[in-house]
Amino acid sequence: MNPLVIAAGWLALGLVTSAFLRRPTARLVAIVPLAGAALTLFVARSTTAAVPLGGLSAISGLDRAGQGVLVAAGLSMVLVILLQPSVDPSMGRSIGVVGAAATITIASNSPLITGLVLAAAVATLVLRWVDQAPGKVSLAAGRAAGTGTAAILAASPLLPLTGFTTGERPVVVAALLATGVAALLAVYPLGGWAAGVIRTLRPIEIAPWLILLVPVVLLVAERIPGGVLGAGTPVFEHVLLVVGLGSAVWGGIWAVRGTDQTRYGRVFMADIALCVAAIEGPPVSPALTGALIILVTHLTLAPILLRPRDGVLVWPRRVAWALLSGVPPSPAFWGRLLLLEALAAGNVGSTIAAVIAMAAIFTASVMACAIRIRPLAPPGWRGRVADVAAWLLVAVGIAIGLAPQSLATFVFGH
Amino acid sequence: MGVSAPLLSAAGVIASVVAIMVDGRRAVAIAVVFLAAGLAPTAAAFGGAPGVAVLAGSAVASVLLAWIGWLSGRVLPWLSGLDPMIPAFAPPDRLFGPRSTRAFGAAVAILVASWVSFNVPVGQITVEQGLLFPIAYAWVCGAVRLVTARTVEDLAVGVAMVGIATATAWLLRNGNDALPGAAFACVVAPLAAFLAGWLNGRSSRRTQTRVEVEA
Numbered sequence: 001m002n003p004l005v006i007a008a009g010w011l012a013l014g015l016v017t018s019a020f021l022r023r024p025t026a027r028l029v030a031i032v033p034l035a036g037a038a039l040t041l042f043v044a045r046s047t048t049a050a051v052p053l054g055g056l057s058a059i060s061g062l063d064r065a066g067q068g069v070l071v072a073a074g075l076s077m078v079l080v081i082l083l084q085p086s087v088d089p090s091m092g093r094s095i096g097v098v099g100a101a102a103t104i105t106i107a108s109n110s111p112l113i114t115g116l117v118l119a120a121a122v123a124t125l126v127l128r129w130v131d132q133a134p135g136k137v138s139l140a141a142g143r144a145a146g147t148g149t150a151a152i153l154a155a156s157p158l159l160p161l162t163g164f165t166t167g168e169r170p171v172v173v174a175a176l177l178a179t180g181v182a183a184l185l186a187v188y189p190l191g192g193w194a195a196g197v198i199r200t201l202r203p204i205e206i207a208p209w210l211i212l213l214v215p216v217v218l219l220v221a222e223r224i225p226g227g228v229l230g231a232g233t234p235v236f237e238h239v240l241l242v243v244g245l246g247s248a249v250w251g252g253i254w255a256v257r258g259t260d261q262t263r264y265g266r267v268f269m270a271d272i273a274l275c276v277a278a279i280e281g282p283p284v285s286p287a288l289t290g291a292l293i294i295l296v297t298h299l300t301l302a303p304i305l306l307r308p309r310d311g312v313l314v315w316p317r318r319v320a321w322a323l324l325s326g327v328p329p330s331p332a333f334w335g336r337l338l339l340l341e342a343l344a345a346g347n348v349g350s351t352i353a354a355v356i357a358m359a360a361i362f363t364a365s366v367m368a369c370a371i372r373i374r375p376l377a378p379p380g381w382r383g384r385v386a387d388v389a390a391w392l393l394v395a396v397g398i399a400i401g402l403a404p405q406s407l408a409t410f411v412f413g414h
Numbered sequence: 415m416g417v418s419a420p421l422l423s424a425a426g427v428i429a430s431v432v433a434i435m436v437d438g439r440r441a442v443a444i445a446v447v448f449l450a451a452g453l454a455p456t457a458a459a460f461g462g463a464p465g466v467a468v469l470a471g472s473a474v475a476s477v478l479l480a481w482i483g484w485l486s487g488r489v490l491p492w493l494s495g496l497d498p499m500i501p502a503f504a505p506p507d508r509l510f511g512p513r514s515t516r517a518f519g520a521a522v523a524i525l526v527a528s529w530v531s532f533n534v535p536v537g538q539i540t541v542e543q544g545l546l547f548p549i550a551y552a553w554v555c556g557a558v559r560l561v562t563a564r565t566v567e568d569l570a571v572g573v574a575m576v577g578i579a580t581a582t583a584w585l586l587r588n589g590n591d592a593l594p595g596a597a598f599a600c601v602v603a604p605l606a607a608f609l610a611g612w613l614n615g616r617s618s619r620r621t622q623t624r625v626e627v628e629a
Contacts, residue, residue: 056591056598112584112595119573119602123609130566142569146560150576153599154553157536157583168533 003059003107006039007100007117014096021089029092030081033212036099037074043067050107052114052152052220053227054160059107064413065292066106069215072299072411074099079303079393080207083386085310087204090128097124098208102216111177114220115153118184118213122149125209129197132205137196144193148183151176165230174232178239181221185214187240187273188247195254198265203306206265211302214272215295222279222288237280241346244277245353252360256367263368264305267324267361268298271332274357277350278339290338292408293400297324297331300397304390311376312383316390318369323397325365326358331400331407419545422459425452426548427524433575434520434555435513437567439499439614442607445571446476446578449552453582456548457596461585464593468581472600476574479604480611487615498566498613512564519558527551537587546586553579570610577602 013032021028046061062070077095081087101121108114126142155176158169179190186194197206221240225233251270255263275291301320304313323330336358343350400407408414429452433445450473457465531547556575563569581599584592 055589056595112580112598115580116598116602123569123573126569127566127609139563139566139569142566143561143563146563146569146573147557150553150557150560150573153576153580153602154583156580156595156599157587158534164535169535172530172534 001039001042002044003062003103006036006043007103009039010036010096010099010103012096014092014094014099017092018090018096021092023089026087026089026091027081029087029089029095030078032092032095033074033077033081033099036103037071037078040067040070040074040103046107049223050109051223051227052105052108052111053224053229054109054111056112057109059104059109059113062103062107065219066216068412068414069219069295070103070106072296073102073212073215076299076302077207077211079389080204080211080306083303083307083313083389084204085308085312091204091208094124094128094208095212097121098212102212105220106216110156111152111159112156115149115156115180118152118180118217119146119149121213122146122184129201129205132202133197133200135200137193137200140193141197144183144186144190148180148190151183152180155180161228161230161232165228167231170230170232171235172232174229174236175239177224177232178236181217181224181240181276182243184217185221185272185276186269187243187276188250189243191247191251191269191273194269195262195266198269199259199262203265203308207302207306210265210268210306211299215299218272218275218279218291218295221276222291225280240280241277241350244273244275244280245343245350245357247273248277248357249353249360252357252364255364256360260309260368260371263364264302267364268302270357270361271298271336274336274339274354277354278342286338287342289405289408289414290335290342292412292414293331293335293338293404296407296411297335297397297400300331300393300400304393309371309373311373313387313390314373316387316394319394320397321365321368323394323401324361325369326362329401331397331404334401334404419547422456422545423547423551425455427551428452430523430548430552430555430575431520433552433571434516434559436571437513439567439610440480441567442570442574442603442610443477443480446574446603446607447473449575449578453548453552453578456545457582457585459545460588461592461596465582465585465596468585468593468596468600469578472578472581472603475604476607479608483608483611483613484615484618487612488618489615498570498610498617512562515562516558519562520555523551523554523558526554536583537589537592546583549579549583549586552582566613567610570606574603574606577606 013035017029044061046063049063098121101117104117105114122145129138155173158173161170183190225237248270251266255266271294278287279291304316304320324332326332326336343354429448432448436444450469454466454469457469527547527550530550556572560572581596584595
């Protein structure tokens with residue numbers, strides 16, 4: 001099946017569910033990511049990974065890692081919806097558009113198509129966020145992430161760089177692409193918007209960005225230096241290494257200092273920043289594996305941690321935080337160890353910054369575990385199902401910690 | 415007959431300045447029409463008649479879709495939503511307002527566009543010619559409009575400007591994919607116009623209803 005068909009499926013289902021579902025049946029929005037993940041299993045497989053550094057070209061297939069990311073993200077999104085106390089049926093539109101954009105982004109070799117679909121995804125999210133919480137914070141998402149997609153669009157006429165691998169052109173392209181990636185992944189100094197929306201909006205509202213878009217953009221960012229970027233490669237790598245490490249430290253500190261309500265978002269941002277820094281660091285193999293383990297860990301635990309703290313799922317939440325803390329043999333430990341190994345191959349400064357960020361994330365996780373809330377009995381069969389689902393997710397998290405490499409290979413083929 | 419680079423640049427700069435400064439409910443359509451007209455000479459020089467047709471088509475589609483969006487927003491009864499003209503936040507009173515910031519950005523954009531124009535080659539254009547200037551200037555102005563946005567309408571104008579500028583840059587590539595690429599990039603502008611028109615239509619219906627109720 002062509003990725004365009006899968007994207008059309010995401011889009012059509014998203015629009016249909018947002019138009020026809022009402023409050024009592026709002027949870028059926030979960031059909032959108034479920035169908036998207038199911039369709040992705042039948043995608044036409046491509047032997048080579050798509051890198052958006054070419055000209056205008058047709059979209060033919062998905063590589064194994066891209067397919068794994070999309071399926072895992074789709075399933076994670078399903079569980080996020082099912083574990084929320086309440087769901088707005090109009091969410092289907094954002095989920096559908098962002099899912100479609102994520103599918104095309106990871107399958108496209110053309111920076112123009114990538115930029116256009118990412119612009120559509122960002123526009124959909126921003127309109128929803130501004131509608132839900134009008135203010136400086138939600139508009140900032142449009143400013144920063146919108147400028148990021150504009151930067152990717154601006155790079156498109158300058159690509160491919162065949163015959164222009166030296167001089168200013170590859171450097172300008174690299175700077176534009178780095179700006180796009182940093183803005184979309186909410187890496188500082190372009191990441192303030194994400195911290196704002198995490199603070200202002202309900203967790204379910206930011207889930208399409210966090211679950212569907214970020215993993216895909218991270219994977220694409222990892223592939224860019226492997227393409228023909230010429231003299232721009234060190235610029236792209238070094239910019240993202242420096243801002244990634246700075247962002248990880250900053251995010252970690254704010255995960256400790258911030259409120260409990262925003263803690264998971266901050267930890268997620270810090271982890272993603274660490275991944276960005278490591279995969280753009282020295283060209284060593286542990287970085288990508290570490291980043292994929294971190295991704296699959298977050299995709300597994302996000303459905304539990306994105307649920308507002310309300311006395312339900314208290315113990316699964318505590319165990320989930322323990323799995324994110326980085327204490328061995330939690331999956332986060334293996335992921336961060338590989339990231340650290342990759343960064344240590346570069347220079348001591350990177351290692352020190354990464355250790356500080358990891359220490360802050362550990363402290364934030366311990367603080368989150370230590371919060372006392374009286375557990376409420378799950379109301380009715382629906383609550384019990386949510387409880388069972390949460391414990392199953394925790395079990396998957398433990399399994400990842402016990403066999404991280406095997407799980408990463410199973411999901412991403414890497 | 416050779417191409418007069420200063421003339422192309424002057425047309426692009428005037429159009430971009432209008433696009434970055436324009437406000438109001440028809441801002442997106444106005445910005446797209448001016449920008450398409452200002453960049454049309456550049457498009458004609460490198461994309462020929464098809465290049466101009468792409469920009470003209472985008473401008474016409476933007477005007478039409480803005481109107482259709484506005485009409486649909488007014489007619490469809492079951493939807494209501496945000497007003498794209500209301501600033502999402504109100505900064506404190508200060509000496510220089512949002513338009514002054516945009517004007518400052520437009521001035522700085524000249525330096526950026528000038529550097530890009532003389533150092534970054536696109537397709538067949540060599541660095542000495544400097545013909546990328548109007549396109550780079552329009553793109554930077556679009557980015558400034560995005561970064562300084564206070565309303566959803568501002569965001570839509572910025573996105574439309576970036577789309578038109580990118581489309582013209584694709585025409586300068588002069589390859590097999592130049593025209594389809596330009597057409598793809600141009601799609602952004604009519605979509606932004608439709609969205610802004612749609613939101614304007616919905617909010618104007620809501621205002622009208624409130625006035626009727628009060629009467």
